[in-house]
Amino acid sequence: MLAFLSKSFEQVFPAKEMFRGTPVFVVALSLANSLLLCILLFVLYLTIDLLINQGEVRLAKDEFTVYLQSLSPVEAVEEGDRAVMLSDLRRFDQGTRATAWNDRDRFYGGMLMGICRNLSALHTNNSALGTLILLGVLIGLVRSLLVIRVSRLSDRASIDVATRLRRSIHRQVMRLGPSDLEDRSFDHVYKLFTEEIDKIREAVFLIVSRIGNHIVMIICLFILSLTINWLLTIQCLIPLAACWFLVGREHQRFASEKTLAFDRARGELRLLGEGLKKTRLVRGFGMETFEHDQFQTHLERFRRKVISVTQGEGWSHWLIRLLVTLCLTIVLFLVGSRVLLAVGDAQMSFSSGLFLIVAIACMHRPLNELWALPNDCDDTSLAADRIYRYISQIPEVGQAVGAKLLQPLNNRVHFESVSYVLSNKRKLLENFDLTIPAGKITALISLDDLEARTVAYLLPRFIEPQSGRILFDGEDTAWVTLESLRAETIFVGSTDPFFTGTVFENISCSRKEYTLQDVTEAAKEVHAHHFILKLPQGYETVLGEHGEQLTEGQNFRLGLARAALRDPAFLIIEEPRNKLDEDTKSLLDDSYNRLARDRTLLFLPTRLSTLRRADQIVLVHEGKVEAIGTHAKLVNSSAIYRHWEYMHYNEFRDDQ
Incomplete structure (x- = not known):
């Protein structure tokens, strides 16, 4: 089909779907609609025939009594018996009885004669014409309602398919x-x-x-044509x-x-x-x-x-x-x-x-x-x-059978000979080795931004290395549950959007275990509480397309509050690339100090103050660690770092 x-x-839409659910009702209503169309055409035929023959019937003398018995009321038959010996007769103003008599030998003739005999409105021309027109109008109105209903049901079937596909795409995106x-x-x-x-x-x-x-309509019309x-x-x-x-x-x-x-x-x-x-x-x-x-x-x-x-x-x-x-x-x-x-x-x-x-x-x-x-x-x-x-794509990351819970980070994170290649064969990491000490602030930079981001994405297993291991306190992350890993390793992106919902829902992610007090404390920790209170309804202010909009700096602080609420042991922060508002810049340093307490921080920095704050800066170049040290040390010892610093912080940059 x-x-x-x-x-x-x-x-997406198997042919068998046409024979179940909403499409079946479409076929049923279409059958009714097609039958009504055939009836409407027959009514039109009766009307045209009435206008042509004007209700006149020509009868032979031996047909007169049969005509009266077939198409006239009982009381008219006795009158007909008295005229049976007369010569050929012409009767006028007979309405649709004339058509019924002329078509008496067709398959529908008996039914039409019965209708004309019992329905007195069809016995005279004017009443028959009015009845046929009224019947045609009523059938047309019913058909128009059926057409609308068929269209709505067809639309519902298509919407159901679209909804099912959108669910599948949303699930696949997740x-x-x-x-x-x-x-x-x-x-x-x-x-x-x-x-x-x-x-x-x-x-x-x-x-x-x-x-x-x-x-269905073609079949019905074809059968109707054959009957003619x-x-x-x-x-x-x-x-x-x-x-x-x-x-x-x-x-x-x-x-x-x-x-x-x-x-x-x-x-x-x-x-x-x-x-x-x-x-x-x-x-x-x-x-x-x-x-x-x-x-x-x-x-x-x-x-x-x-x-x-x-x-x-x-x-x-x-x-x-x-x-x-x-x-x-x-x-x-x-x-x-x-x-x-x-x-x-x-x-x-x-x-x-x-x-x-x-x-x-x-x-x-x-x-x-x-x-x-x-x-x-x-x-x-x-x-x-x-x-x-x-x-049909298979997710890059999957949870191993028998995976165990990951405990909060205490000692270090170690990358052991990790390699990662994009689908276009571009190498981002090759035999990459790195140790990130727990409880410290580490900044991760690279001339190719994708290399640093790859390292950050590997930690919560957003992506999977083609070779090598990532070890949390000696535990291979490939053999721990994704839920426990991502509960203790949270990534705050520079472009993470806010959801359509209230500020409270955005920070708590609509999880019932968090109270307003918990959300408020998390917002205070990253200096988001003050600007939230300035919103029209505070924490109940709706954000999104039809609600309030936030600046990039406010949105970033909202993301930090969302992460702080979950109190992870390892926090990865990708700083915004665009210039932040003065209010956000003045508060971020203190926010970072608070977040760094009893926690491991990894930055993908864009601010010079963040680099200077880091306990160690890791410079990744061509898929490997090029240099490790503080800002002051790398400025003196690494030409690549000096080049990176100049490209990002020189006074002639376009975004200054």
């Missing part, structure tokens, strides 16, 4: 997100989460609404199908020719555009005449190619109109010749012929939309492939 879509889309060392995946994931899933949602809506609705005249229906459908096929082939042929012609025209246009960049060369060497001739040649080629495309489009449209006109002429001739036949078994009334044409015409729109479905869902397969590839 969905063969035109990729296997990835089958994973699994893969920390391993995004370069912070580049956000744009890709956000595009998947919004644009690509919207494409899937639109495709599912089209599939459910068109397949669930149009196939099965042989004539087949005779009409043959040229219509041939026309549809030929028109489709012509559309494909012209589309491919148009694409090729425009590609060639764009080549000429590129040559023209390149000439616009050669002004200095042309004027400097006196090449005006040569350049003018070249320009005119390419411009004329471009003009001819564009004209050929427009001419080809005109001829293509003319050919399509010719095919459609020829097909319609054949259909009208087939139906008209059957209407013009002498009275007999093969003859059909004008209203029956019109009924057949309208029924066949009603198939055009659903057939056309079904035919266009693969093109309308053209981008969907690519979107599904991208989403499925992302959801």
Whole structure:
């Protein structure tokens, strides 16, 4: 059923989904809608036939009593018996009884005669006309409600699929997100989460609404056409199908020719555009005449190619109109010749012929939309492939079976021959060895910022080394639980966003074990309490898109408060790269002093005061430790460190 879509889309929306849940209701309502359409067309047929025959019935004398018994009330039959010996009769103002009598030999004739006999409103022309119009309006209103309901259910089915995919992407982001060392995946994931899933949602809506609705409608209309005249229906459908096929082939042929012609025209246009960049060369060497001739040649080629495309489009449209006109002429001739036949078994009334044409015409729109479905869902397969590839990624970091709890850091952290390579084969660490003493302040810097960040990301196991070990007091972090490791090793990023929620929820992360007093104490420790109280509702102030916004410095202090609340043994702080507000800069030094009590701090610094405060500075260069020492020592002993310091703190920097 969905063969035109990729296997990835089958994973997203399997074909069996069409036969359960909301799509089943779509099919059921579509069936009711299609049956009502058939009834509406039949009502239209009765109305047109009433207007044509004006309720007149021609009866032979031997048919008069049968007519009265079949289509008149009981009291009218005795009157008919007295006239049975009369010659041929014409009865006027018979309403839809005239149509019922003329169609008495058709499969629906008995049912129609029964309705006309028992429903007096159909016995006269005016009352029958009013009844049919009212019935048509009511059926139309019910159909419009069903169409709206089908659209809503199709939309609900598509929203359910989109919601399920968004849950899967969110779950996958939580699994893969920390391993995004370069912070580049956000744009890709956000595009998947919004644009690509919207494409899937639109495709599912089209599939459910068109397949669930149009196939049922086409079947019902086809059966209706066969009941009118099965042989004539087949005779009409043959040229219509041939026309549809030929028109489709012509559309494909012209589309491919148009694409090729425009590609060639764009080549000429590129040559023209390149000439616009050669002004200095042309004027400097006196090449005006040569350049003018070249320009005119390419411009004329471009003009001819564009004209050929427009001419080809005109001829293509003319050919399509010719095919459609020829097909319609054949259909009208087939139906008209059957209407013009002498009275007999093969003859059909004008209203029956019109009924057949309208029924066949009603198939055009659903057939056309079904035919266009693969093109309308053209981008969907690519979107599904991208989403499925992302959801299928295996997380870089996993918890080992039988992992044990990690105790708070007491002695040291040791990197033992650690290597880390990006997916593009770029080496960031190679046989990296480093010891970070517990209870000290260490600053980690590198000419390539990714190298220092890699070291920081390895500590809480946001990423996994390809070789080597990271040891906390001799305990390999690969064999401890992620929860215990990340409870004792917290990373505060320079660009960590705040969540949409209150300040209290942002600091406590909505964990119930933390009280307002706990949150307040953590905020005071990093000097965030003062600016929080200045917010409109203090700790209950809502942050986010529809709430209050914070400066980068305030957001950074909020992140420090979030980390301080959890009281980790090892705290990694990545300082903001942008210039901080004066209020934050004046308070950070004291905040760091408080955070450093009985705790190991590792900085990815951007402030010179942080470097001077560090007990040791580790300079990483080309994947290895280049130098270790205090700021004063490295300034004198390391040329690379002096270069790094100059690049970050010289007075001529653009961000000063």
